[in-house]
Amino acid sequence: MNLPPQFTGGLPVQKRTYQDLLALLGVNGAHPGGFLHTKRLLQKLQIQQNWTVLDAGCGSGLTSSYLVRAYGCAVTALDLNPLMIRNARRRFTQERLTVQLIQGDIEKLPLQNSAFDLIVAESVTVFTDIHKSLSEYARVLKPGGRLLDLEMTVESTLAGTELQELSQFYGMNNIPTESEWIQFFKQSGFTIESIEGASVSKTAGSLDVTNSHLDDIKDQELLRIWSKHQELTEKYAHTLGYRQFQASLPGND
Template sequence: MLGKYTYHDFLAHFGVGAAHPGGLALTKELLKGEQVTSTSKVIEVGCGTGKSAGYLASTYGCEVTAIEPHPVMLQKASQRFVKEKVQVHLLQGSSERIPVPSNSFDFLLAESVTVFTNILASLKEYARVLRPGGIALDVDMTAGHSFTSGQLREFTKLYGIKRVPTEAEWKRMGLRAGFRKVEVLKSVWVNSALKKSGVSTEETPELDPSPSLHPDLYDIWGNHQSLTEKYAGKLKYAVYRFTK
């Protein structure tokens, strides 16, 4: 956090769509690998401006619920769903306390969300809201090796996160949370992803900026880019598939 604004304020006020590694192209790839049908019930936690949730509803015609804690993101997601003429049940809430009944969904999508929360608490909630046999797909920041306390402080200062787990730690937490199986579907070093960036237009995030943007928000953007480049050889993004 810098000044009065957080990293999530930056994403919200700039209206960054599909603000996760791989963007909507990765979302499409992941969903193609699952048995999502028109009768499926899908929930996205931390939906942001609603790009993935809108895609789900329009492409699969399934029942989609989207959860988002940030009021600016909620407003922009709501506007998107009206503009795209898709039906999405939009709720304000966090991944740590999802405001829906237990055993309600077949699939859960979390894209660059869980690491910014109390990870174990969020994973337990994912397991709670999924039906037996349900699948959670989580695209998230992953450490290549455990970070030192000094390195982690840089991430805490900018993103507010308490830890950056390794793949093995993500797997262990998934099992502790109540999932019976945890798979790594994809694992990409950030430096490799940066070299490929710009190849696909789908990887370029869309922007829906608010009318007035405080200069501090630009500083957060710059600091995010600097930290990403600094740790590009130590960070991965990975796709985790949790089966209840």
């Protein structure tokens, strides 16, 4: 069976990355627990209908869709990957939802200052220049605004060879420890309200691949990337973790 268009996207095989794989497969949740875990965290925030929400790194748009349907709030969905934008646009059209969809970089958000009550970022900030992205989150949040950020974390400082192996595959410069993440948030003006999470070995679930058809994939490069991800997840199960950071900005005096 030939690979369907959604699994090719016109990308040269040699340039495909882990992020491209997520886009091509239409993966909905790239963190342990997937969307069900995100949904549980959002329910704790007591989101109001009059809130403006930014889904930063929206992927296929599942979280944005849920926010609109469950809470009726105004949602802006942003992603840099053109295939993710296409997947999200298809979802919003099929579900007849009004979502502002923007292709853009979270390191330089094409958005106004103090525009949002809440930012949701799911396994995206770690793939960027963390200082730049957190500063941009702070810029576009309203005073008193809140940030829910679910990110890859290491349980202890990695050896050089370990960091190199993970960085080369996942395309990131750094994988912070929990304490390093806390410092990054504080440097950008955030106050940490709560932290949850554990190592991959103690966290239920993996990638949400319900929209994919792995058995139909004949593209050897995509299969290699998927297999490598599975291999690294197992190899570093006690080293890699995820944290759910809830943070806020100071309000107006």
